[in-house]
Amino acid sequence: MRQVSDKPAAVLPAFATGLKRGVDALLYSSCLVATAATSLTWATFLVWQVHIPFRLALLIFAATLFLYNIDSVLPYKFRQQAVLSERKLWMIRHRRELFGLALGALSVATMLFWLDGWRHLTLFLGHLAAISLLYSCPILKWHGRWRALRDLPLLKVFLIAYVWAAITVWVPxxxxxKALTSPVVLVLFGRRFFFILALAFVFDIRDYTKDLLSGTRTFPGIFGIRAAKALALLCLAVSGLLVPPGLAQAHLLILALPTLLTGLIIWFADETRPDYYFALLADGIMVVQFLAVYWVA
Known part of the structure; x- marks a missing residue:
C-alpha cells in the first residue's frame, strides 16, 4: 500500500523536471526568440491589413533561429568563463544540438530565400545578416585584443534595434x-526601433557584470543601471508616441497594454533575476505585442 500511495508523490517531481527541461529547450534554443521575430513581422502585416504569407513567416523564423543559435555556439564564447549562468551552462551542455539546429534552420531559410524570389534583395538582406553574424564574431583588433561589433562602446543596443526593426518592418x-521612405513605413519603423531598443537595455542590464569583466562598454557599465533604465523607459515612451495612423481610441488602449508591461519589465530588471525573467518575460513581451495588434486588427 505504501508503494501505491507514494506513486503520485513521485510523479510530481518527475513532471516538474520534464516541464523544466521542455521550457529550457524552448527558451535557450532561441525558439521563443524566433517566434517573437515572426510575430512582430506578422504584426506589421496586420497593421497594413494583410496576413503574413506562411512561407515568409517560416523564412523569418528559420533565419532568426539560425542566427541566434550559430551565435550561441561560437568557439570563443565558451572560453569566456567569467559568468556562467544557468542559460550558458545549458548551451554548453547542448552545444552539438544547437549547432545541428542552426544548420537545419539555415537549410530551410536558404531554400525559401532561393525558391521564393528574394535574390534581388541579396544586398539588403545580406547587410542585415552580416551585422548579425559579425555582432559577436571578433573581426577588429583593438588595444591588443580581437573584438566584435558588440564590443564597440555603446553600439550593441543600436545594432540589435536596427536589425530587428529592419527585418520586422522593412521586409514586409x-x-x-511599399516605399521604405513613405510616412506609414517610417512611423512603424521608428515605433519598432525604439521598442526593441528599450528591450535591448534590459539585456545589457542582465549582462552587466559579464560585460564589465570582458571589457564591453555598455550604457549600464558606463552610466549605471539606473541611468540605463531611464533611457530604456524614454525609448519605450517614444515608441508609444509613434502611433500608426487610423487607429481608434479603443485600439490605442489595447496597444498600450504591452507598452505598460514592458515598462514594468524594465523597471524591475536586475542582473540577479533568474534567466527566465529575461528569456521568458523580456522575449515573450514581443509576442504579447503581436497579440495586441492581432486583437485590434
Missing part, C-alpha cells in the same frame, strides 16, 4: 511594394 514593406 518590400514584400508589399
Amino acid at each position: 514593406a518590400l514584400y508589399l511594394s
Whole structure:
C-alpha cells in the first residue's frame, strides 16, 4: 500500500523536471526568440491589413533561429568563463544540438530565400545578416585584443534595434511594394526601433557584470543601471508616441497594454533575476505585442 500511495508523490517531481527541461529547450534554443521575430513581422502585416504569407513567416523564423543559435555556439564564447549562468551552462551542455539546429534552420531559410524570389534583395538582406553574424564574431583588433561589433562602446543596443526593426518592418514593406521612405513605413519603423531598443537595455542590464569583466562598454557599465533604465523607459515612451495612423481610441488602449508591461519589465530588471525573467518575460513581451495588434486588427 505504501508503494501505491507514494506513486503520485513521485510523479510530481518527475513532471516538474520534464516541464523544466521542455521550457529550457524552448527558451535557450532561441525558439521563443524566433517566434517573437515572426510575430512582430506578422504584426506589421496586420497593421497594413494583410496576413503574413506562411512561407515568409517560416523564412523569418528559420533565419532568426539560425542566427541566434550559430551565435550561441561560437568557439570563443565558451572560453569566456567569467559568468556562467544557468542559460550558458545549458548551451554548453547542448552545444552539438544547437549547432545541428542552426544548420537545419539555415537549410530551410536558404531554400525559401532561393525558391521564393528574394535574390534581388541579396544586398539588403545580406547587410542585415552580416551585422548579425559579425555582432559577436571578433573581426577588429583593438588595444591588443580581437573584438566584435558588440564590443564597440555603446553600439550593441543600436545594432540589435536596427536589425530587428529592419527585418520586422522593412521586409514586409518590400514584400508589399511599399516605399521604405513613405510616412506609414517610417512611423512603424521608428515605433519598432525604439521598442526593441528599450528591450535591448534590459539585456545589457542582465549582462552587466559579464560585460564589465570582458571589457564591453555598455550604457549600464558606463552610466549605471539606473541611468540605463531611464533611457530604456524614454525609448519605450517614444515608441508609444509613434502611433500608426487610423487607429481608434479603443485600439490605442489595447496597444498600450504591452507598452505598460514592458515598462514594468524594465523597471524591475536586475542582473540577479533568474534567466527566465529575461528569456521568458523580456522575449515573450514581443509576442504579447503581436497579440495586441492581432486583437485590434
